[in-house]
Amino acid sequence: MKISEPFISAIRSLSANKLRSFLTMLGMIIGVFSVVTLIALVNGVENFIIDSFNALGSNLILVSPGNIDMGSDPALAYANNKLDEKHMDLIDKHASDYVDNMTPNIRMNKLVTRRSNSFYGSIYGASDQAIKIVDLGLEKGRFFTQAEVREKKKVAVIAPEIVKELFGELDPIGQEVKVDDMAFVVIGTTKSKGRMSDDRVIIPYTSVMEYFNVKNLSGITIKAKDNVDLDEARKQVKYAIRRDLKDDEFTVFTQKDILKSVSQILGVLSSALAAISGISLIVGGIGIMNIMLVSVTERTQEIGLKKALGATSNNIALQFSIEALLIGLLGGMLGLSLAFVVTFLARSFIRATIPLWGILLSFIFSLVVGLLFGTYPAITAAKKDPIVALGYE
């Protein structure tokens, strides 16, 4: 008996019953489709986050108060905030070879009002350098100058949400807004940069410290020089601040570190989702087993006949195993194709990609499921007594 024979025989029997074969595969199709699509979509989310970070500006080093690490309480870090202006001087003095620009960040939420209109906005205290470091998306007017920062001027650049809530259709440039009853002159507006930053009121950090009684910085954002190694730059910044603060009183990290954490979280998420949708693969496998068992019973006479004509139990077991294997594999491939189609369609919203390991995984899974759940029906078929089977109607 040729090796290809049971394959041909299995294909023949599958194609003789196209609808049933398809319905049997359906579980596998849905299973593989959902696993691969989920992997692709999570990949898309990861890509989206990476893209957003890249849009933020490259070569960024961030200094944050406290010990920021996975598992530590970020609120605690800000409660014991020891970061202030003198650390900027330290960086300027000891790491200037690595630093292109830097800006302190001070963030707080305050009620912003104009006449009877008010809106709870996020105040963002920064230096004049901020516009060179972070893509703030200036739309109208201008950003504040070094002189305005030095002189603690009451000027503000406001984001679209604030414009809309306080000014409506009016041109806000040159108008006044009040933050805690302190009047600031609007000198510029920014474009929409997403929900996180559209409610911002950007004010010179010196003014924030002066008028809102703030002593510490929420952080320092540094743009490293283009020709230096980012990790080396980070190290130098760390050494500079360490002259004043202890290691656990501040954290210096780069975008890469953040992305690594994000990837880690998404990796866990991705595996969890894949595992959950993997349950549907088991359901698919049970579906295969179910139909195969029906098929074995239905073809009892055929099995008896084949045995009478010289088929061994192994021949019979092989034929049914291969049928189950083909159903699994074919179903898996159909599911994978479907996942490719959906991923392609999703690309108009999100940069979803199917990784190679996802393709391999679906191959292996469909093979294993087909084999695993085809074994029992195949053994059942092989065990049939030819005399009983021949008489079966």
Next chain:
Amino acid sequence: MNPVLETKNVTKKYKLGDEEIIALEDVSIKIDRGEFVAIVGKSGSGKSTLMHIMGLLDTPTSGEVLLNGTDVVDFSEKQLAQVRNKEIGFVFQSFNLLRRASALDNVILPLRYSSVPKSAWKQKALDMLNTVELGNRLSNKSNELSGGQRQRVAIARALVNDPSIVLADEPTGNLDTKTGSEIIQIFKNLHENGRTIVLVTHDEELAGVADRKIFIRDGKVQ
């Protein structure tokens, strides 16, 4: 020369619940090469059990079964399958064809489990279908054939591996009288061409076509 098939003191017992049923008791028969033998017995006489044992589908509780002089009682399941494939051709009352397969594929089926090279399959099957005068129905599915045509396909299938013996179990049982006699005529022709044929039937009149009759009653040869 050895007989093609010989049973020596074959006994077959079944357990049915607590009761022991003796289906065959001390059956010794010989089928010589080129013989046309009828095994005649009523329903429940044990003739089917005897046919199963002769066809190596079943093994006796005691006794010997010699095929071309070799005792096959202790053969493994795999060996028995191979011997069945090569040496025995079955024709059943209800034809037992693969419904969705063509006449040609049905005849090829035993060759799939044989050592015959694939390249020779089609020609062998064609020759056999021509022998039973079905050369013009090769690609018809078995459910597109009449009863008589189906039984001819089954006969062609039984012959395709050139077996030592053809076992026909009530081959006319599902056919009308006219078609039945046509099928019997085919067996007669095969016999004239030197085939060894065993016809199992309850019909004494039908058994008259054979050279020799073996009567079975209550599991014993009369």
